Amino acid sequence: MNQINELINQLDLKQNVHLEDIPSIDLYMDQVIQLFEKTFEPSKRNETEKILTKTMINNYAKGKLFFPVKNKKYSKEHIILISLIFQLKGALSIGDIKLVLDGVNEKVVTEDFKLDPFYQSYLNLLDRNTEFYKENLKDKAKDAKDELAKTEIDSDDYLQKVLLIASLVNMSNLYRKAAESLVDTLKD
Structure with missing residues (x-):
């Protein structure tokens, strides 16, 4: 396995949705999908693989993995939560992800909790x-x-x-x- 450094470079491990990548205006679903596709394009194993789809987002919404959207637009907080869901789904079931994010969603809705610093801490750990x-x-x-x-x-x-x-x-x-x-x- 002499190619380990090549493998590490090929994996492009720094990919993630960073706070500065998220527009300050609310986005429609297609724009959210475009943001994720653009960000994670290099991590796709093949051309047909989808990073994020309308069905996925709708399933996350139906499963109450994030608080309800307003006027079919996704806020910065929604995008942060979708990014966390995207990362968590690689290892956890949807039920486990819901359990993990329930408290975060509740804090955002009822306590005016700012997700930016929390998400930045996640990115720092990443x-x-x-x-x-x-x-x-x-x-x-x-x-x-x-x-x-x-x-x-x-x-x-x-x-x-x-x-x-x-x-x-x-x-x-x-x-x-x-x-x-x-x-x-x-x-x-």
Whole structure:
């Protein structure tokens, strides 16, 4: 796995909807979709993959993952919440996401809670996580190579990739389980 640095660069890990990317005016659904498509275009695995669709947004609204829109327009707060949903849906069920965001939605609606600083904190953590991830991915690739070197198996690039994939999926599952356990604490 000599191509690990190339992989890291290819992943374009800095993609996210940043506060400065969100217009100060409310947007119609098509404009929200365009914002997400433009932002996350490089992360698509193929041309047919959709980042965000009308159906997805409608399902999030029906599932009450964010507070109701006014006049078919999405505020900055809606876009922030949709961005969080977009990130969370990679690991959590829609029911878990609803549970996680219920309190945030309630604060926005009833307490005049400003989402900007909260979201910026999330983005700051995301940046730190990304830097940690880059170093950790290099370590995991080296670990896979070293583990195969300890065996009597011919250590080719394919087997190193398979071992690295299995290791990364395992780490993903461990983090997901930790997140789900934290979600369960919100039920009380």
